[in-house]
Amino acid sequence: MIVEMKNIRKHFEGLEVLKDISFGVDSGEVVSIIGPSGSGKSTLLRCATFLETIDGGEIIYMGKRAAHTDESGRAVYVHHRELRQFRAYCGLVFQQFNLFPHYNVLQNLIDAPIEVQHRNRDEAEQTAMELLKKMGIADKAKAYPYQLSGGQQQRVAIARALAMKPEILFFDEPTSALDPELTGEVLKVIRQLAEEKMTMVVVTHEMSFAKAVSNRVIFMADGLIVEHGDPREVFENPHEDRTRQFLRVFDR
Amino acid sequence: MTLSTMLSTMAAGMLRTCGIFALTLIGSLPLGMVIALLRKSKFAPVRFLVSIYIAVIRGTPLMLQLLVWYFGPFYLFEWSIRGWRFPALILGFILNYAAYFAEIYRGGIESMPVGQYEAAEVLGYTRTQTFMRIILPQVVKRIMPSVTNEVITLVKDTSLAFTLAYQEVFSLAKQISASQTSFMPFVIAGVFYFIANYAVAFAMARIEKALDYYR
Numbered sequence: 001m002i003v004e005m006k007n008i009r010k011h012f013e014g015l016e017v018l019k020d021i022s023f024g025v026d027s028g029e030v031v032s033i034i035g036p037s038g039s040g041k042s043t044l045l046r047c048a049t050f051l052e053t054i055d056g057g058e059i060i061y062m063g064k065r066a067a068h069t070d071e072s073g074r075a076v077y078v079h080h081r082e083l084r085q086f087r088a089y090c091g092l093v094f095q096q097f098n099l100f101p102h103y104n105v106l107q108n109l110i111d112a113p114i115e116v117q118h119r120n121r122d123e124a125e126q127t128a129m130e131l132l133k134k135m136g137i138a139d140k141a142k143a144y145p146y147q148l149s150g151g152q153q154q155r156v157a158i159a160r161a162l163a164m165k166p167e168i169l170f171f172d173e174p175t176s177a178l179d180p181e182l183t184g185e186v187l188k189v190i191r192q193l194a195e196e197k198m199t200m201v202v203v204t205h206e207m208s209f210a211k212a213v214s215n216r217v218i219f220m221a222d223g224l225i226v227e228h229g230d231p232r233e234v235f236e237n238p239h240e241d242r243t244r245q246f247l248r249v250f251d252r
Numbered sequence: 253m254t255l256s257t258m259l260s261t262m263a264a265g266m267l268r269t270c271g272i273f274a275l276t277l278i279g280s281l282p283l284g285m286v287i288a289l290l291r292k293s294k295f296a297p298v299r300f301l302v303s304i305y306i307a308v309i310r311g312t313p314l315m316l317q318l319l320v321w322y323f324g325p326f327y328l329f330e331w332s333i334r335g336w337r338f339p340a341l342i343l344g345f346i347l348n349y350a351a352y353f354a355e356i357y358r359g360g361i362e363s364m365p366v367g368q369y370e371a372a373e374v375l376g377y378t379r380t381q382t383f384m385r386i387i388l389p390q391v392v393k394r395i396m397p398s399v400t401n402e403v404i405t406l407v408k409d410t411s412l413a414f415t416l417a418y419q420e421v422f423s424l425a426k427q428i429s430a431s432q433t434s435f436m437p438f439v440i441a442g443v444f445y446f447i448a449n450y451a452v453a454f455a456m457a458r459i460e461k462a463l464d465y466y467r
């Protein structure tokens with residue numbers, strides 16, 4: 001298992017956003033998370049990538065515990081210096097890309113490897129250029145984010161996350177901020193990563209993509225995992241009414 | 253008094269004006285950042301004190317502040333203020349401008365989208381690295397127009413040094429004009445301020461242009 005989330009609970013000012021969520025991701029697996037707006041998908045990814053702290057439950061990366069619930073029922077995290085170790089295991093691709101506008105594409109890709117991981121500049125640049133080639137934007141290495149299309153920016157963001165060599169990459173609706181004609185190029189690189197056995201968790205509204213690429217699908221609603229399983233099973237033969245109801249909206 | 257003696261007398265004043273200007277910027281630009289960061293401190297008392305400081309500085313005339321810094325030590329502690337004129341002047345200017353710069357910095361920092369912080373956090377940057385490498389460079393670009401305004405105001409504000417009878421170009425112009433019953437010194441001072449501001453505006457435009465490589 002790369003990551004295990006056990007009995008995760010999270011609330012915001014009286015609102016229970018995650019109520020006892022458990023799932024794990026094996027090496028090389030692609031897991032899609034679908035569900036209606038407000039069901040807690042983003043919050044779940046933000047907890048998994050340590051942008052939010054959980055109220056209760058357990059987060060385990062590579063068999064090591066990053067957070068657990070103590071006797072008093074509160075979630076406790078490892079010391080923040082140790083937490084940086086755990087951060088290095090995971091990457092996150094945002095809906096809004098969040099590239100650094102004052103850095104060109106190459107700088108976006110090499111700054112963290114050099115400054116955070118203290119990797120050698122030549123090696124970091126070489127890794128970055130290989131990633132850009134894979135993303136089909138090697139010619140944009142010296143361009144600034146504002147000079148790129150949304151689809152290109154998102155591919156840079158994916159490359160930036162991969163440049164850190166994470167064990168697992170989380171995507172939060174990577175194509176939702178893109179014009180429809182640009183979603184294809186981003187989905188294509190994610191599909192390519194799946195073929196290379198990159199471990200990924202993708203929150204998406206692209207049902208055909210989820211069906212085609214993922215090994216497992218999680219359907220979330222109201223802070224709970226309603227249905228979880230084989231994509232064909234979940235999409236074509238859902239067990240729960242809630243799932244059927246949700247999928248019907250997309251079939252139209 | 254010939255025009256050339258007038259000019260050469262006033263040249264010393266121009267130099268002093270430039271001195272006030274340069275020292276104020278050297279002191280207040282960094283101090284403003286310290287104050288802006290203290291204003292976001294975790295400790296409520298620190299935040300409170302800093303906000304009082306900024307409110308007082310912004311709520312009272314600079315001229316009054318200069319008088320307080322100069323005469324305050326004498327009236328409060330009966331200290332001798334000999335040799336204190338120039339330090340008091342620079343102190344007053346720096347503390348005043350630092351408060352204004354702090355507010356500009358704070359506005360710039362708060363205008364940064366939260367996504368920049370989150371992207372940096374996920375990539376493992378420390379808080380200091382995030383601020384120095386990701387946030388600050390972008391803040392600098394965002395606040396340049398406001399900083400330019402403030403710097404141009406400073407060029408003109410240096411004339412307030414006359415309150416402490418410091419012989420910068422404006423004080424000298426007043427003195428020479430009175431003793432020579434001539435309007436000329438004011439014309440010279442005016443031309444000086446205008447040219448100085450023009451130079452400042454030019455320099456700031458160059459800096460803004462240099463930061464134009466991204467959006």
Ligand SMILES: Nc1ncnc2c1ncn2[C@@H]1O[C@H](COP(=O)(O)OP(=O)(O)OP(=O)(O)O)[C@@H](O)[C@H]1O
Pocket residue numbers: 012013015017035036037038039040041042043044
């Ligand atoms: N920082 C926050 N403070 C307060 N409430 C929050 C915060 N973040 C999220 N929420 C609330 O938590 C709930 C779940 O939000 P979340 O963004 O996880 O949903 P989502 O499944 O990602 O939805 P979408 O499909 O619209 O992105 C929502 O009701 C949202 O308003």
Ligand SMILES: [Mg+2]
Pocket residue numbers: 041042043172173
């Ligand atoms: Mg979301």
